[in-house]
Amino acid sequence: MSKKIKETVRTLLVEGKIRGFLGLIERDGHVMPHLFGDPQELEHLSLGDHGRAGDARYPLNQILIQLMRAYPEETFAVLVRGCDERGLRELFKWQQLREEKVIPIGLGCPEELARACECEKPFPDNLLDGPKGEKVEGQKVARVNAMDIDARLRFWKAEFDRCIKCLGCRNICPMCFCKECTLEEANLIDSGEIPPANPTFHLVRAIHMVGRCIDCGLCEEACPADIPLRTLYKKVAEIVSEEFGYKTGYTVDEKSPFNIIEVK
């Protein structure tokens, strides 16, 4: 499946249009992020599938932010799935990346992965390779919505109770770019407590996902306590969509409700 991607990236590199391609490489049986500068390395390109479809995905946009902070005048290509493309759009709006310096290399997700993700749009508009899959109707949020409000609070508190405060959900998040993080603000969240303030800790993070979460699911995959974080942030997206009519990462010009300042 990677033939078209390899050819496109090779041309960009050979013609000097990009300084490098941020993607995934397979080495010694492991998949890891890598900046491809030499076309010959593309032989070892990986698309993030190891045992299952998309089980070796990494927050490439997060690495891209670091690369572009160090080299603001350079142009990079980056491997994007549907969720990553939504992420790029928001990161452009939040001025963490410059659109004219990023060339997305679009990869559509197979049905198996789209189903596991309950993905609303499992392909990027800049689709270069892979399928243009169908929207998958979600069951996870519906199951939580079906509980009455008391049962729902009990459900989430029981889930959050397992938290070991590894901060993996924040650390792996391609949309978390703040220099100071509320989760480490001692006046709001007591330090040295496990589990961290329940449900405050996780709800603070959930609120900060408004207009940010692009539903990539890396947080839930990184959680050692199996907290269904993706369901929580999908619920946040549902509220933001219903109340503010905003869908994160679907438009290039519209701003998220947290990004609008009205001066009266």
Place this chain on the structure above:
Amino acid sequence: MEFKTVLTTCPYCGCGCGLLLEILDGRLIGTLPSKTSPVNQGRLCVKGWSVHEFVTSPNRLIRPLVRKADRLVESSWDEALDLSARRLKEIKERHGPDSIAVLTSAKCTNEENYLLQKLTRAAIGTNNIDHCARL
């Protein structure tokens, strides 16, 4: 310009989680859990997530310090090792081998820990050897 990730094993405890160190132009800028490690399968604890921070920490002990007149003074490895060997011998002769205990570390490899227990049992002559991962 070079960005790469280097696969290695977390140095903190005996679990052996696989992690990726993110290197930009020879500088260590971050840590990611290895998704393909059969041990941790893309997850880490808070210590594993922050391993890149201690490598360049100004508080890191990188040279031996010898206490001289209540002050810790930077010294050579030869001086520090000679002093340690001499004092351990003196203590063993005066108070017996069981007056000495050795605490080793989960940050060492299995082989290094083996060597230290060998030194403790065979050279010093005590079974007083323990390890932080057993706490």
